[in-house]
């Protein structure tokens with residue numbers, strides 16, 4: 001492993017130092033990792049299309065010598081991101097459907113206010129920035145992070161709030177990005193305090209990967225501020241047990257002490273967490289940290305992230321080997337995002353029915369007939 005001592009200094013716990021000193025060049029990366037020739041090659045080629053940036057903290061979680069390290073795979077460019085140019089999709093076992101899009105989540109629910117996506121009647125996504133501390137290679141919005149990096153300015157934010165104010169059916173607002181916690185507390189407080197003045201906004205959620213890639217961002221000051229505006233929920237994205245570090249657990253602890261429930265929305269990623277063993281270790285690490293494993297997303301149809309996609313059968317197999325084999329609240333709901341919205345995917349436990357009864361099976365495939373009204 002790369003020793004954090006090589007990277008750490010007195011400013012290590014300062015999130016702004018982490019952002020200001022994020023690694024963006026091949027030279028800086030070489031100082032900390034022994035790169036394989038294909039990784040160097042990918043850095044040059046892929047960098048022309050997609051941005052690269054990793055915080056010193058997230059870099060410190062990577063194995064110095066292993067190109068297949070699960071943290072490294074999430075953050076370092078891979079030439080497979082250019083599958084459409086190099087026809088890598090013609091290789092066996094490459095899951096490319098031909099309908100991948102640059103930005104699948106944003107096709108539905110667009111409004112005339114650029115920072116608001118309104119897909120479900122009672123919920124909106126409020127886009128505050130395209131910036132992220134670390135750019136995940138599997139991100140469903142990776143092209144926008146690359147070429148359209150913006151922070152929503154005050155007038156756009158005000159238009160977003162006016163949009164919500166004018167629609168009393170909106171009861172749930174998800175602050176999103178990019179990563180909304182790349183912006184400062186003052187701006188976050190401005191948005192949250194304005195939303196709290198709208199009686200119909202019951203829930204404010206923040207979608208952020210900072211507990212994973214920049215846990216220093218969850219400062220006591222941020223927690224003091226945010227607790228004034230409850231109910232606030234945070235959803236994050238741990239994808240591998242190696243990410244559940246002491247620093248991450250401290251960030252979560254601070255959020256929980258401030259009364260902010262923390263849920264996890266993993267993405268099922270080939271070569272990273274697509275095994276029962278890894279997923280079980282991940283959900284156990286999360287519940288030990290008091291984070292609820294909430295969703296397991298089937299990887300989206302994103303151009304440049306096809307190589308992360310597994311089959312649905314692989315996802316179901318993982319859930320099959322979690323449900324009944326560990327605590328129920330540790331089992332995430334496996335979902336796929338389609339143009340129709342999120343759709344749950346589950347193993348089938350109802351295996352038949354007849355007059356007045358149903359046939360069920362349990363996690364060990366033992367069967368049972370139960371009366372049905």
Ligand code: SF4
Pocket residue numbers: 131132133134135136138139140141142145177178179209
């Ligand atoms: S932090 Fe979220 S929005 Fe940013 S690159 Fe990663 S997955 Fe995408």
